[in-house]
């Protein structure tokens with residue numbers, strides 16, 4: 008039965024004779040749909056012309072190509088597969104556009120291959136060929152480009168080439184790139200570019216960006232880097248300090264970028280009065296994201312992520328290590344994200360020469376350390392131990408030697424920690440003994456050598472610790488002492504070494520694999536005193 012559509016034409020006098028041609032076309036379509044219900048959606052479909060069929064098939068090929076680009080087995084970051092629907096007739100212009108698009112895709116693939124960039128996700132934006140493209144493609148303000156020049160950065164690093172366009176195109180980003188490869192700039196710079204529109208009239212919308220860092224030291228360092236990159240702008244960049252936490256009415260805090268540890272920010276969220284409002288945050292960065300999602304920080308991180316409730320928020324997760332559980336978390340919080348992986352998944356930075364030394368016993372470690380100082384002390388140097396107690400013990404052993412040594416761990420006050428770091432940065436101390444509190448994220452430019460005095464507790468911790476050297480393309484050295492306790496886990500380190508291009512003796516690779524849970528064995532105390540003289 009024909010549906011009565013006459014109400015659509017009420018009040019219109021229709022000259023059927025004059026528009027007979029058009030009228031007959033409508034009639035034909037009606038007839039065709041007499042077979043089925045008129046309100047079927049197919050009523051609105053029209054037959055593809057031959058030209059359109061060609062375009063559609065080109066689009067299908069494009070669609071397949073985009074999918075092939077994804078890293079296999081990774082389906083988290085699926086989203087809008089927004090291949091444009093071509094409805095108009097194909098013109099010469101469109102054909103040229105398609106050719107240009109294909110050329111662009113090929114250029115992107117070549118560039119990614121050259122820099123070891125792997126991407127997954129839909130319609131991933133083209134990587135940057137140079138920093139100049141920030142201006143030509145994205146209209147970056149000149150003061151920001153000048154800041155890059157002042158910082159001496161000539162070329163983007165691989166992670167910057169890909170992550171910056173992803174964030175600038177308003178996509179969420181899940182990124183893994185080697186230690187010391189410039190991830191901080193990769194997430195700070197696009198933020199500064201996106202926030203630019205408010206520069207003339209600072210926003211009164213409260214906090215617009217949050218960067219979470221796992222330690223106060225890293226938060227302080229990131230704040231400093233942000234300020235360097237934003238120099239010349241009016242951005243209000245704030246570090247969440249103890250004082251700010253205690254004395255601030257957060258309902259009135261003018262702030263564009265807030266950098267904090269999850270613990271301090273959680274305290275502000277839970278405050279009874281004058282508490283912080285994060286519901287308007289536009290950008291949330293979880294730096295060292297795998298650490299932030301570890302059990303010790305998970306609850307605090309989670310409450311910050313929840314408090315940043317703006318539905319159009321752009322979140323990004325950055326780290327040099329990317330275990331499966333972080334991807335699982337990403338699945339639950341991110342939407343239409345792009346995943347960017349630079350280099351091998353389980354590798355350390357390739358510019359670090361890695362060595363394993365069998366020290367036999369605790370005594371043997373101390374001897375080996377003294378020997379390496381005597382042969383070639385190559386400061387500045389970092390020495391990692393597994394506990395606060397052992398850090399103090401080793402400091403006690405070395406402080407009377409003729410080398411300038413410092414120690415840092417979480418039992419020191421904030422002021423003491425800051426002063427130790429300042430001394431190390433200024434070259435007043437040459438050797439810094441540290442627990443894992445300094446194992447991640449810290450950028451001491453000149454560190455030439457890292458010694459793992461105590462074997463690290465997991466592969467990720469190994470990668471981050473040794474990554475304190477060999478930063479920004481410099482050459483570094485990493486020496487790891489091991490004793491009988493550590494032998495079952497040697498194979499895991501050997502795997503990292505192989506993945507980062509280091510030569511590893513074949514006997515090491517023949518060792519059985521052992522699933523690595525937190526390895527923190529009881530070790531004899533560090534002491535040169537004969538046992539009967541120890542207190």
Ligand SMILES: Nc1ncnc2c1ncn2[C@@H]1O[C@H](COP(=O)(O)OP(=O)(O)OP(=O)(O)O)[C@@H](O)[C@H]1O
Nearest residue numbers: 160162163164186187188189190191327448450479
């Ligand atoms: N494009 C660039 N060219 C040269 N140096 C750069 C560039 N971008 C960043 N750097 C420098 O590289 C060093 C390492 O950067 P950053 O601390 O961001 O590394 P990262 O990838 O976050 O390392 P980690 O994983 O250890 O935290 C810094 O000293 C930074 O100033």
